[in-house]
Amino acid sequence: MAPRIGVVRFPGTNCEFDTVEAIDGLGGNGEILWHGDSSIGGVDAVVIAGGFAHGDYLRPGAIARFSPIMAAVTEAAKNGMPVVGICNGFQVLTEAGLLPGALQKNAGLKFLNDWQTLRVETTNSVLTSASAVGDELNIPINHFEGNYTCSPETLSELQANDQIVLTYVGNPNGSVADIAGVCNEDRNVVGLMPHPERASHALLGSTDGNVLLQSVLDSVSVPA
């Protein structure tokens, strides 16, 4: 049976249908989860899609983390369920305390909307298990607050624990240590600023995002 991947929709989310489409294209079963529900409805994994949840008011993710569904997502994450945050979803996961660090305004204060080369730094995460260390992926970025920041102590921990999942080749936004994506210590929660769902079909200009989404599907698929 196709793995069921819940894609969270807050008011202001705008990448949820693209994400569902990309998941379905890989043989998964993407379904929208409404932020106001207090259950994730028995899905096998959760993706928090990109956009501007709750208008990004106060700070991106600051209000979204208190949406009813986040309690269920947090509990599932603690129990080991794969949870991936893309762009605004990454911001939500850091605000919720499920991932270390925070995302700041881009250095240069420009909204960035461009193709970006990423490097896979570890395959030990639910997002990168199907890739190889050193793989370079061409995946779009689309953000104003993607400048990853954390304390020097946290950065040392991320490096020591192999929690830096993806880095930028040519840092576009000032992120510390070129970080584009990180995972938690248990490696089942991952956040990244780039949009793999926008690199999921040749018509979009790249299929490099599929290896990341496929990794999520693999992490919950029962071997036949």
Added chain:
Amino acid sequence: MKFHAVLDIQLHAGIADPQGSTIERALPTLGYEGISQVRSGKSIHLDIDADDAAAAESKLSEVCDTFLTNPVIEGASIRIVEAG
């Protein structure tokens, strides 16, 4: 009692401030010399019901930690400016 408060939210020292840096770089181009260490933040003004100023400050400190700031990168100073 009702108190008015001003919350001054600033990035922690050592956290890069792209907005402050951009302002600082812009100043000399406008002819304003000698301005440095620019840090930008935000201020939130509000009214709060509390028994006394200390209780108001204590409650606002909690609100800042849980919601109004991201303690990973920001802190707030709380100023109770008048008692109504």
